Amino acid sequence: MLDVRAKTKTGEQINIEVQLHNKYDMEKRSLYYWAKMYEGQLAEGEPYRNLKKTVTIRIIDFEYLPTENYHSVFRLREDEKGFVLTDDLEIHFLELPKVSGVHQETSDMLVKWMLFFKAESKKKLEELAMSEPTIRKAVNVLEFLSQDAEARRLYELREKALKDELNMIKGAKAEGERQKAIKMALNMLADGEPIDKIARYTELSPDEIQKLKQQLH
Numbered sequence: 372m373l374d375v376r377a378k379t380k381t382g383e384q385i386n387i388e389v390q391l392h393n394k395y396d397m398e399k400r401s402l403y404y405w406a407k408m409y410e411g412q413l414a415e416g417e418p419y420r421n422l423k424k425t426v427t428i429r430i431i432d433f434e435y436l437p438t439e440n441y442h443s444v445f446r447l448r449e450d451e452k453g454f455v456l457t458d459d460l461e462i463h464f465l466e467l468p469k470v471s472g473v474h475q476e477t478s479d480m481l482v483k484w485m486l487f488f489k490a491e492s493k494k495k496l497e498e499l500a501m502s503e504p505t506i507r508k509a510v511n512v513l514e515f516l517s518q519d520a521e522a523r524r525l526y527e528l529r530e531k532a533l534k535d536e537l538n539m540i541k542g543a544k545a546e547g548e549r550q551k552a553i554k555m556a557l558n559m560l561a562d563g564e565p566i567d568k569i570a571r572y573t574e575l576s577p578d579e580i581q582k583l584k585q586q587l588h
Contacts, residue, residue, distance in 0.1 A: 376408070382423040384408045389430045389488070397435060401427050401462050409459070428463045430488060441469035442481060553583065560584050 377385040386404050390397075409425040436443050443464045447456040470485045483499060487506055490496045500507040552573040559569045566580050573580075 384423060384425040387428045391432045394435060401429055405462060424459050426461045430465045432467045434466055434468050436464055441466050556580055556583055560587055
């Protein structure tokens, strides 16, 4: 089983689970994961309006639901009229065996990704990668993971070095901004400006400004 949790740019919560064998309690487990993610968004005292849509996606390598559709979506609907109470709850089932009959040259992005999960040979992966750039990225990741341990270690060291360099640049920029704020605060103190006003202009804390004031005397 592979379990992934993500969040979209708009704050929507996404849980993706790839399940190969375990068919037991699938409905209850799906609801449980959804409920945990939905409830976990709020800190104590936060209003309910801050809750964002939460989506659970089950990618399963066996037939489970009583339908021929490879993609099934469940929401909260009223029994008689069928209208949706809220779109905050959404549970998807993607049944890989049911996509077998779909032609591989389809333009449907969802089908392409399902075929990607089903691919049993490098040739099929390459065919999918040729038709879609995002799948090409996934194939590249798979190729990386299949490399020997030393190649992975060198790649990870390079990535770490790049991140460290970026952090150093950001840190230097932040320190430069802080020094500008300190210089401004010292000038304002010398002009007799009140601490609360200096704090507003420089975003330094009153305690920091008080310490700077002591340095002037």
